[in-house]
Amino acid sequence: MTRIKGQLTTADYLPIAEYNRLVRGLEKDGEYLWETYCWLSFCTACRASDVRTLRWKDILGKSTMTRIEQKTKKNRLIKFNRDVQEKNRFLYEMLGQPAPEQYIFLSPRTGKPYSLEYINRLLKVFKVRYRLPIRAFSTHTFRKTFGRYVYELMGRSAEGLILLNQIFRHSNLETTRRYIGLAQEDIDKVFDSIHIDTYFRVESGYDGGRMPEEKAGRFFDEVKRLFTETGFSIKENKYKDGCPEVYLGKTCLYCHPQSLSGPVLKEHMELIEKILAQGTTFRYLRTDTYGEILDLTEEEELAYYHKTHDMTIGGVFLDAFRTKRRNLYKSREQVLEILVEKLRVKTLRGKSVYSNTSPAYRYIREMYGKMVSEGRLVEGCKQTASGKLPLCRTATGRELKMKRREDDRTE
Numbered sequence: 001m002t003r004i005k006g007q008l009t010t011a012d013y014l015p016i017a018e019y020n021r022l023v024r025g026l027e028k029d030g031e032y033l034w035e036t037y038c039w040l041s042f043c044t045a046c047r048a049s050d051v052r053t054l055r056w057k058d059i060l061g062k063s064t065m066t067r068i069e070q071k072t073k074k075n076r077l078i079k080f081n082r083d084v085q086e087k088n089r090f091l092y093e094m095l096g097q098p099a100p101e102q103y104i105f106l107s108p109r110t111g112k113p114y115s116l117e118y119i120n121r122l123l124k125v126f127k128v129r130y131r132l133p134i135r136a137f138s139t140h141t142f143r144k145t146f147g148r149y150v151y152e153l154m155g156r157s158a159e160g161l162i163l164l165n166q167i168f169r170h171s172n173l174e175t176t177r178r179y180i181g182l183a184q185e186d187i188d189k190v191f192d193s194i195h196i197d198t199y200f201r202v203e204s205g206y207d208g209g210r211m212p213e214e215k216a217g218r219f220f221d222e223v224k225r226l227f228t229e230t231g232f233s234i235k236e237n238k239y240k241d242g243c244p245e246v247y248l249g250k251t252c253l254y255c256h257p258q259s260l261s262g263p264v265l266k267e268h269m270e271l272i273e274k275i276l277a278q279g280t281t282f283r284y285l286r287t288d289t290y291g292e293i294l295d296l297t298e299e300e301e302l303a304y305y306h307k308t309h310d311m312t313i314g315g316v317f318l319d320a321f322r323t324k325r326r327n328l329y330k331s332r333e334q335v336l337e338i339l340v341e342k343l344r345v346k347t348l349r350g351k352s353v354y355s356n357t358s359p360a361y362r363y364i365r366e367m368y369g370k371m372v373s374e375g376r377l378v379e380g381c382k383q384t385a386s387g388k389l390p391l392c393r394t395a396t397g398r399e400l401k402m403k404r405r406e407d408d409r410t411e
Contacts, residue, residue, distance in 0.1 A: 011140035013148040013181050016307060018132055025130045032094040034122065037105060039087060041142030042149075044078050045167060047071060048139030052113045057100040059088045072169060083315025090400075143168075147180040153308045155194065155292055195250065195263035195293040197346060200272060204282035206257035216257065218281045220244060223255050226275050250295060250348055257282070263293045263348055293346040301347060301359040309343065313367050314376065321377055322394040329380045329391035339364050375403030 014022070019042065026035035040059070041051050049070045058065055063085065065078045080088070092098075098106075107114045120138050127137045134141065147164050154160030165176040204219045205211060211219075220243070224234050227246040235245040243256050251268045253260040264272065269287070276284035296304060309316075320335050344360035356365070371377040372392075378399065380391040395403070 011138045011144055012134050012136045013144035014132065014134055014137075014141055016145070016149050016152070016310065018134070019142075019145050019149075020310060022126065022130050022132060026126070032091055033105065034126070036091045036095070037119065038142060039091065040104070041139065042146050043080075043084050045143050045146040046076075046078070047143065048116055048119070051139075052105050052116065052119065054104050055100070056092060056098055056102055056104055059104075060092060060100060061085070061089075074169070081312070081315055082319065083312060086315075086318070093401075144180060147176070149311065151180055155294070157194070157292075195265055195295065195348065196269065197290040197293050198261065198264040198269070199288040199290070200253070200260040200276055201285040201288060202257070202259060202276065202279070202282045203285055204257040211257055215281075219257055220255065222279060222281045223260070226278055230271065230275055291346060293348055295348050296345075298349075298359050301345065302363055304345070305343065305359065305363040309363075310367075314371065317368065317371050317377060318394045321392050326393075326396060329382075329393045332379070332390040332392040335392070336361075336364055336368060375400055 019038075023035055023038055026032075026038065037051065040046075040054060041048065044051065044065070044067075046067065047069065050067055053070075058067075059080070063080055065080065067076050067078065068074070069076055098104075103113045105114045105119075106112070107118075116139055123137055123139065123141075126132070127134065147168065150164055150167075151160045154163065161176055164180065168176060168179065170176045170179065205215055224244060224246070228234060232246045232248045235247065237244055243254055245262075246253050246255060246260075248268060249265065251262070251264045251272075253262045253264070253272070260272075260276070273284070273287060276282075294301070294304070316339065320339060321330055323330065340358070340360045343364065344358070356362070368377070372379060376395050378393050378395050380393070382389045382391055
């Protein structure tokens, strides 16, 4: 069947959890060549015609790769992070370390790269073998999976769509939206659920922590009047000298004489600025924003971490626990606490403390246990006056090879 120019390629994306399951299944079954194909198709986001003609020298020991796209004839720079570089090296070794000049996907029968028709037939076999929940599975699936993954990673934001539009070089955002399988209701849902951590700065005569009681009363009365006239509700503070809150849906502002602050829906930003511009007992100065706040339950937050970080968290752990020598270790709990703080997102439930029940901590501990069981992290301990101190470091290349040989013998 001939595809009409401008028509989107018929292929669906794989949910990232299913993609990970496919790659793990291929590795477990010793299908290292086709694991390599799925891996490089995803992490480069190249078209299938560009992936099949890659040579080992293009990807080994490099932090970047420059390719001239066959379709557009334009140069494209692709970055490989440390995790990608290590995975590339591992797959190269598993395939017997071929000559660097050799095509990665070389057909021994023809002496040329495997054809797209052959690869597509093979993917249909893998779809059945690994019971993949996908209708149209083809070489183009992995590029679309990359797009969907980046979109989710960037908080399902308009910025994510714009970035993907630039990577894929689509003529417009509508093409990108359809390309990654995003329905209009999904777009609407994204913008309906994102809140911004916002401070609306005002000048009301608040000086050094003090404000005359009468002046403060006039300020609070006017703020409450302006917001209630526009449909907001008021929540009085239970403490006598405390500041009230105004809210509309899940937009909620703590009304201090220096700033009105809290989570604000994007669609309410302009409305609130117009309200504050009417003030007579205060002067609206500016709006400062400090990132997005997500409306997630604890379990949704945990699922969010899996969805957005599972593909890259390995490299984060390896960098965090890396030491110069095998006899050097790092404090396990100190590093894990840093990783939790780095990973944790703001939610409408409020900022959670560092505890073993927070979703971010649970995710980091789960991924840490996985890294240890895979032999990528090595544990140790140190005797101190208060007891044993858990330690950890990144495994060396030699330790990883020994671990893989041991696993092969036990299977």
